Amino acid sequence: MASVSFEHLEKTYPNGYHALRDFTLDIPDGELMVLVGPSGCGKSTLLRLLAGLEDLSSGTLRIGGRIANTLSPQERNIAMVFQDYALYPTMTVRGNLEFPLKMRKLGREDIRRRVAWAVELLDLGEVLERLPKQLSGGQRQRVAMGRALVREPSVFLLDEPLSNLDAQLRGQVRTEIGELQRRMGATMLYVTHDQVEAMTLGRRIAVLHQGRIQQVADPKTLYERPGNPFVAGFIGSPPMNLFAAVLEAEGSGRARLRVAGGVVAVGVDMGTHPDGAAVLAGIRPEAMRLAEPEDMGFAAVVMGTEYLGHETLLYFQPGPETQVWTARLPGMYGFGPGDRVRLxxxxxxxRLFSRED
Structure with missing residues (x-):
């Protein structure tokens, strides 16, 4: 396997569309890096640049420490797995696994050895003589993985490989991919727009927006300490509540937050913020609860609820001109639209953000 390094990559298409902007990221040998972001943020473009399917506008791309800007796709030794699997419909599973090796003119014994290894690794022994149309979605995905594995590539690129699977199967195959990567110690770049998928699979996650990296961190850091409002709103389901507030000095350098007609003591120092500074604040839905009689809390009007069995998602407005917030409450509650609550x-x-974030 090999490390991957992107140094100030830029990609601008002939029509002027700027797909990647000053993209810099180092991926050590053997790491599973997840790239996540909304459609059009540059994730798939990055994979195509790495695979040599498109040319860079500027910047430096390294694979295993070697500059790869002008290397052909064959010289890069990259394997890609796509969301539509791209299996040959008239070939059996065995034929699909053997095809890339035959194209490279490997010997019969070498082909047999590599295919046998992939078949055992991916539990494909019972379907070797079936055509793709005779396979389940999960089996087709494993065949696509196997076809990439037999090539023994330097880097694996997975471009939204689970998009065509149902929710239950996505979870199962996602676990299989994570376990496979750990056993092989493979360098993988995994692209997805699904933040739940990213959080459960990635050891490190790069969040992209409009061709730029917004934050690179482990899942816990992304969730608890998002670097800017975009990451806060994108990571988490439901996402973090973001709202305008005023920061006030409480004494001894500590701060409190005036919001929604109430005051909340916050776990931060005033730092360089002046008393009365306007800030953008955020709080996760599970960090709110219904007020007890002795609590001050703040009043809110219920806009709607979602009952999920073990918890209730409460949608409410803390003020007549505020946006709708979400609270995640354990258990079941019978609130209806228009009910008044205190939280x-x-x-x-x-979490505090500057207005410029």
């Missing part, structure tokens, strides 16, 4: 924020969980 309490966990001030230590409030």
């Amino acid at each position: 309490v924020m966990d001030g230590s969980a409030v």
